[in-house]
Structure formats: C-alpha cells, structure tokens
Amino acid sequence: MTKQLFGFILLLVLPAISLSLSAQTFRAGRLRDAVEHLGLKVDTASLLPDKSLELKARDGRSVVLRTDPMGVVEHVGLPLFDDMLRFLQPSPVYDFLEYAVLNWKYQVNPNQLYLEKVQFEIGSWEILLSHPLKSLECSIENRDDRSYIVSWKSNESNVAVINIPIEYELLNNDSRRNMERDFLNDLTEDRLLPLTRKSIPVNEDELNLYGTEGLFVKQGKFYIVDFLNQNVYYDLITVRESADTIIRGKPVTMSLEAVMPVVVNNLEFPAETFANLMMSDDASVPEVTIDLDFHLSNYHRERVSMPLSVLKVFCRQHGCDLYFAYDGIRGEYLRGVMFASNLPNGYNHLFSLRIPKDELIKEHPIVQADVYLYIPPISKEKLFGITPTKKSGANFNLPK
Secondary structure (H helix, E strand, C coil): CCHHHHHHHHHHHHHHHHHHHHHHEECHHHHHHHHHHHHHCCHHHCCCCEEEEEEECCCCCCCEEECCCCEEEEEEEECCCHHHHHHHCCCCHHHHHHHHHHHHHHHCCCCCCHHHCEEEEECCCHHHCCCCCCCCEEEEECCCCCCEEEEECCCEEEEEEEECCHHHHHHHCCCCCHHHHHHHHHHHHHCCCCCCCCEECCCCCHCCCEECEEEEEEEECCCCCEEEEEEEEEEEEEEEEEEEEEEECEEEEEEEEEEEEEEECCCCHHHHHHHHHCCEECCCCCCCCCEEECCCHHCCCEEEEEHHHHHHHHHHHCCEEEEEEEEEEECCCCEEEEEEECCCEEEEEEEEEEEEECCCCCCCEEEEEEEEEEECCCCHHHHCCCCCCCCCCCCCCCCC
C-alpha cells in the first residue's frame, strides 16, 4: 500500500517538475507559447549557451530558435536575416521582425495591434514570408533615433523596405508590465554577485579647469543638455614625502613634492560631490547604497535596496549609458536626476534622486530614488518645459 501511494505521489510530482523546468527554459512566456503553438520539438539537451537551432513547424516551415549565454531560449522567429549580418551590425530589429512575422503568420498572440506601427514603404508581411530574405542583401539604418529603416535588395531592386518606430515595448514584443517584472527579477538576482572596486588612475592631461572654485573636471558625454552628463570632478592636492638617499657618500634626506588629482568629496562643493557619488567608479569614492522605489504599471510599487555600483554595472550590461544632473537643495535634501539611457532600443530608466545633506560625505552614504522604467527618449521641451538656456543650475521638474 505504501509503495502504491509513493508511486501515485511520484506521478503527481513529475509533471510539476517537468512544467517548472519547461517554464525556466524560456526567457518570456510568449516564446514558450510560440514553441507550443507551432508544435516545435525542442530537445532540452540541445539548448547549449549562445546556440541557434533551426526547427520545423507543423506545416514544415523553418523556425529559428536561439539561446542566451545561460542556455535559456531568448528568441523564436521565422528566419529573415543572415547570421553574419547579426554579428557585424547588432540591432534589436532582427529579433523583433523575426518574431513579428511569425506572430502575424501563426497568431501566437491574439493581440496584433502592435504590428500596425510597422509601416511598409515597399512590400508587405506576405512578401516577408514568400521570399528567401536570408540570402538577399540587407541594410538597417537608424534614422535620428526615431525609427529603423530595414531594406532587402535583389539585383539592385528593393524587395521590401520597412519603417519601424524605435519604441522599446514594440521592439521587445512585450508589455510594459512584463518588461518591468523581468527587470526587477534580473536585478534582484544579480545584486548578490561580488563586485570588486578599484582605483582608477587619472592623468592631469584628462582634466579641464572647472568654474572659479579651483576645481577640475574630467568631462564625459552628455545627454539632451550639457549639464546632464557623465562628468567627474577633481581637486589637485600637493603630496609631500621625504626619502633617505646617499649623495657623494653622505646620507641625505630629500623632500619630494607631487601634485595629484583626487575626487572631490567635500561639503563645500555639494553639487560636485553628489555628481561624483553617482558617476565616479573610483574606489576612493564611498560605496553608495541606493534605496530604489519603483513606480510600476497600474500604480504598483516595489522597493529594493542595493549597492549603487551593482545597479550601474547591471544597467551597463543591458546597454545603458548613465548620466547625472544636480537639481539643488530642497529643505534638508540635495536633489538630482540620473538617466540610464539606451537610445538604440528607444528607452530610458529615470532615477529621481535625493540625499540628506548630512549623508553626503559619510563613509557609507544612502541615496533614495524614485524609479520609472522604460520611458521613451525625452526631448528638451518635455524634460524642462522650455528649452534651457543656462549651462548649469537648471531646475528639474522631478516627479514627487
């Protein structure tokens, strides 16, 4: 009786384990749905890291499946692009169009409205299905970070030309809610990974004189306006040392002086110190803890606390450039804004920042942040209300 009961329980448990493993094999539920809908036979042993597989759907059409570095399926679609093109010119267009044409053909997802944003200047979805596009000459143009123009040619004649808006939800074939959830899941999984901080030597030739306070700046790129930037601020200090040596057979103590740049960390310069906390990766800057308050879809909120250095590495691994601007002092808080910007994919993560004045130069400062994920690229007018004319000291209308 006991053996029969154990066997019955085992039969119940095995399907649950199988379903769990199946769900973990796919980066998104829409990919698992596509595999099931098309009747693709996927051997889990074949899901090696960074591997592309070509499978057959029930109707005999070829379907491409690709895994990420962990062996998880990250893409399912109808093949439209040559692998060498993917390698030479990375772009989100490939996965988007290959999945989009698959969804148009097989209606894996009944919601087809997002496909209306794709504009065919030449050709149609039927043309994409009926031509061997992988073998044709293909080009992709990024037009002012607003749209991608994808074209295929045969004998110098265009077979298809498509205009695709650069909108992350569109290019990702997914909803904002799912993208936010995936971001949080990936972030919280990565936050426990060890991270080594190191000193970053700075050559004086890299520094420019900054303002009238005798400070210097290592200038980085800027986003939208010049004071939303990647700058790190330095002061020059004189280091004096003594060294014993022998000159002409006599012991001599020599005084040595050297001027060296140090990252500013001083309450006399709150704006520059705040910028350095957020942007500098040098080990001389205190490790910041950032308390993240995520404002998600449907008015949901979620809080996560982690080292700022880990958050920055995470954002950079996802293709984002980081930019910071100081917004002044309000009450007991210094305010600022940080963008994690991914223009090729058409989105920003916005971090509205505040730190108590007495936290600014502590050994372990804590920065509080309201976070808004996957917002579209922003123009000057949308960011400031009017086009700013000053180069510094701008007032941001930050979310409350």
